[in-house]
Amino acid sequence: MAHKHTHDNIDWPARLSSLRRADELDAPYNRQVADRLVDLLGAATEPVIVDVGSGGGGMSVAFAQALAARGGRVVLSDAVGELLDPAAALVRDAAAGTSVAVDAVRADAADDRLADQLPPADLVWASRVVHHLPDQQAAIDRLVRVLAPGGWLALSEGGLATRCLPWDLGIGEPGLGNRLTAARDDWFVGMRAEMPGVRSLPVGWNTALEAAGLTEVFSFSYVIDHPAPASEAVRLSVVDWIAWMADVGEVQLSDTDRAAVARLVDPDDEAYAGARDDVFVLSASTVYLGRKPV
Numbered sequence: 001m002a003h004k005h006t007h008d009n010i011d012w013p014a015r016l017s018s019l020r021r022a023d024e025l026d027a028p029y030n031r032q033v034a035d036r037l038v039d040l041l042g043a044a045t046e047p048v049i050v051d052v053g054s055g056g057g058g059m060s061v062a063f064a065q066a067l068a069a070r071g072g073r074v075v076l077s078d079a080v081g082e083l084l085d086p087a088a089a090l091v092r093d094a095a096a097g098t099s100v101a102v103d104a105v106r107a108d109a110a111d112d113r114l115a116d117q118l119p120p121a122d123l124v125w126a127s128r129v130v131h132h133l134p135d136q137q138a139a140i141d142r143l144v145r146v147l148a149p150g151g152w153l154a155l156s157e158g159g160l161a162t163r164c165l166p167w168d169l170g171i172g173e174p175g176l177g178n179r180l181t182a183a184r185d186d187w188f189v190g191m192r193a194e195m196p197g198v199r200s201l202p203v204g205w206n207t208a209l210e211a212a213g214l215t216e217v218f219s220f221s222y223v224i225d226h227p228a229p230a231s232e233a234v235r236l237s238v239v240d241w242i243a244w245m246a247d248v249g250e251v252q253l254s255d256t257d258r259a260a261v262a263r264l265v266d267p268d269d270e271a272y273a274g275a276r277d278d279v280f281v282l283s284a285s286t287v288y289l290g291r292k293p294v
């Protein structure tokens with residue numbers, strides 16, 4: 001079925017619960033990144049932070065918390081109302097009793113009217129959304145137009161793929177985690193190739209930020225480490241990961257792997273991954289930053 005609102009044919013409303021679970025799990029990491037980025041804004045009074053492709057809203061919650069002591073404005077923006085509305089409600093709860101204003105703007109980040117729909121921002125945060133847009137360089141150029149002079153663009157893209165499964169799960173063939181990641185990567189190539197108006201981005205993200213006219217470009221990475229033995233939240237997040245990888249990568253998987261996945265995501269099966277304490281979540285995220293000249 002074709003999914004409206006976005007260019008990637010992904011059923012984003014169906015992703016809400018797993019995006020939210022990941023946000024809850026990663027809240028301490030999100031908060032550290034938010035604090036670091038808010039520090040970058042220096043003495044700007046009541047900064048405006050725009051979260052493009054805000055998803056489950058976890059990073060906007062972290063921005064609201066990071067701004068609580070000084071005040072400011074957090075603007076969530078997403079093309080999918082079914083994600084945007086509950087995410088904005090979460091952030092409003094987090095900002096209650098502070099002088100942080102929270103707004104939500106439904107907008108397509110691939111639309112050239114984006115900068116007219118959003119306020120001039122001291123910081124634009126765009127995590128794992130630009131790679132869902134047909135022309136990624138044009139998307140970055142568009143995000144730069146949302147920035148106030150001197151404002152920062154922060155793109156969270158790339159890093160290291162999630163590892164979360166023991167090598168041998170005792171069902172199917174060993175090495176399932178690697179094959180799921182490879183299947184997802186193949187799907188990703190096809191997903192981009194099928195987007196109307198797609199253009200390749202044959203450079204790394206720092207080069208793309210420079211090409212968009214940003215200065216002071218740099219990047220940093222951080223490790224996300226939820227080690228075994230896994231808490232229930234980690235186990236459920238691992239089940240989400242297996243289900244998502246197998247869903248998008250289904251055609252690339254062997255019958256044996258598909259059968260193993262069906263058992264791993266079934267709460268009534270004795271092989272259910274959500275009942276194992278030897279799963280874990282280990283990954284790394286990279287944030288690319290650049291500043292709009294004053």
Ligand SMILES: C[S@@+](CC[C@H](N)C(=O)[O-])C[C@H]1O[C@@H](n2cnc3c(N)ncnc32)[C@H](O)[C@@H]1O
Pocket residue numbers: 005006007008012019052053054055056077078079080083107108109110126127128129132133
């Ligand atoms: C992989 S999720 C990332 C969510 C969140 N930023 C995070 O890092 O967890 C991608 C998000 O981008 C949104 N999105 C996809 N295409 C979009 C578009 N054309 N314009 C705006 N948002 C879009 C999706 O609805 C989803 O919320």
